[in-house]
Amino acid sequence: MTEPDGSEDRRHALERLHPGFLYTTARFMIFVACVVLLFVIGFRSWFLVMGALLLSAPLSFFLLRKQREAFAERVEGRVSRRQADKAKLRAALAGDDDQP
Template sequence: MSAAVKYTLGRIGLFVIVLVALLPTDLDIFLKLIVALAFSAAASFFLLRGWRDQMAEEMAAAAERRRAEKERLRSALAGDDQPPTTDQPPTPDSPR
């Protein structure tokens, strides 16, 4: 399971736990939702740090792969990485 899925499920789980803990209280449902959202966000900052860091690393690696692939495609479209053909005459620097 990817770190992004684990982190997302962890955030949702924390929200549900806090909301269930607030159900017996004498607050309006919208206030309960806001308090649960705020408290679960603060708690996830500390409790889910490892998963958040793993997710950030995965996202950075994916962005680097996309950037490298984009550069490779750009150079291929520009004709920079075409293999030399045998039809071309040898250059003065090349061995014969």
């Protein structure tokens, strides 16, 4: 029998992290990679930062689609739960409770 190499544990740990944190971290890493790439090419001063921003934005849009959608789903679920709780509270305050 083979022993686990820990990759499955790391995958589960990543799944437990907040999708917003993962998306923000990945976006920052893409930006830093663009800064390094443009620095090696020869960009300096504000051209370096502006170039990295302009390059990392479309890269993040295409490369981080899965993380962005997971974050949006989490936010949408939270909004739905809050709206349902709000509707329950309004019904209870209005006396429309179905409870005996």
